[in-house]
Amino acid sequence: MPGPSKTPQPSPADPHGAPPVLLRHATEADLPAIVTIYNAAIATGQSTADTEPQTVDSRLPWFRDHSRQSRPIWVAQAGGAVIGWLSLQSFQGRPGYNITAEVSAYIARGHRRHGVATLLLRHAIAACPALGLRNLLALVFKHNAPSIALFTSLGFQQMGYFPRVAEIGKRERDLVIFGLRLAGDPPPRSAARLPRPAPRRPRR
Numbered sequence: 001m002p003g004p005s006k007t008p009q010p011s012p013a014d015p016h017g018a019p020p021v022l023l024r025h026a027t028e029a030d031l032p033a034i035v036t037i038y039n040a041a042i043a044t045g046q047s048t049a050d051t052e053p054q055t056v057d058s059r060l061p062w063f064r065d066h067s068r069q070s071r072p073i074w075v076a077q078a079g080g081a082v083i084g085w086l087s088l089q090s091f092q093g094r095p096g097y098n099i100t101a102e103v104s105a106y107i108a109r110g111h112r113r114h115g116v117a118t119l120l121l122r123h124a125i126a127a128c129p130a131l132g133l134r135n136l137l138a139l140v141f142k143h144n145a146p147s148i149a150l151f152t153s154l155g156f157q158q159m160g161y162f163p164r165v166a167e168i169g170k171r172e173r174d175l176v177i178f179g180l181r182l183a184g185d186p187p188p189r190s191a192a193r194l195p196r197p198a199p200r201r202p203r204r
């Protein structure tokens, strides 16, 4: 799998004649396509806590917050069109969390279930060591079954559960945090199990 600095490789030719998928770093010229794909997902109420359609201008600060060297955005391109994208975003924005990034992946509706998100995610995972990343987190609504299936298929494990923290279309929704450890060491046995507090000494 190519790292971020190498030439992107197209996926193998599709046996059904679909054009090969090329992965490359996003440029600002891709932002309209990125926003169109994102807005289609906002409209479903399943994918993101953004509730209103975004514009290219409103997403520009988000785009410029990314960089090829540490927090890239990649696009998947087929037949000259952007059909999906993946971003690695800083987690919490403070330096102590620099070893961890939040991953988001969005694929255009007509191109889903063709392995495009898997291709992007595998590409991102392979690039993580060079980006200084040891953990990827994915924040997913519990009712987003396709994303839960996607991330678990790539080895992400549930690390957090936040009931009823979002209101989307007047319905309260649960958030699940999935994580993937990339440092080569084994993942914690149970991310959800917190250390027990030491028993209190009886007062005398």
Ligand SMILES: CC(C)(COP(=O)(O)OP(=O)(O)OC[C@H]1O[C@@H](n2cnc3c(N)ncnc32)[C@H](O)[C@@H]1OP(=O)(O)O)[C@@H](O)C(=O)NCCC(=O)NCCS
Pocket (backbone or CB within 6 Å): 041, 046, 047, 048, 103, 104, 105, 106, 107, 108, 111, 112, 113, 114, 115, 116, 117, 118, 119, 138, 139, 140, 144, 145, 146, 147, 149, 150, 151, 153
């Ligand atoms: C979730 C999403 C990114 C998946 O993209 P995709 O390119 O269709 O995913 P893939 O084809 O690589 O699917 C990989 C696996 O994920 C699971 N999966 C993907 N879509 C699924 C669906 N609709 N139902 C059930 N499982 C699904 C399957 O296990 C699939 O493997 P399979 O096709 O061999 O069964 C896409 O549906 C999407 O863009 N959704 C809206 C945006 C979103 O919610 N993003 C997540 C927030 S970060």
